[in-house]
Amino acid sequence: MLGIFWIAIALVVGYFGITVLGIPKISSGKQEDLVFGIIILFVLMPIISGGMAIFGYYALTGEYADEKS
Helix, strand or coil, rough: CCHHHHHHHHHHHHHHHHHHHHHHCCCCCCHHHHHHHHHHHHHHHHHHHHHHHHHHHHHHHCCCCCCCC
């Protein structure tokens, strides 16, 4: 059940990272914002949201359960 929660959080974090941190920083026109936006979009967002989604998938399939069937 918590797997669905982690996957939903991954989607929210991905949306927030793209719409609030990524795209506005890239389109601001300043060089330091451009570098920060590229790092956020292409380095950090895939690692963070992908990791949360994979963790949620494993939690959903029962990989972290004490008793395995």
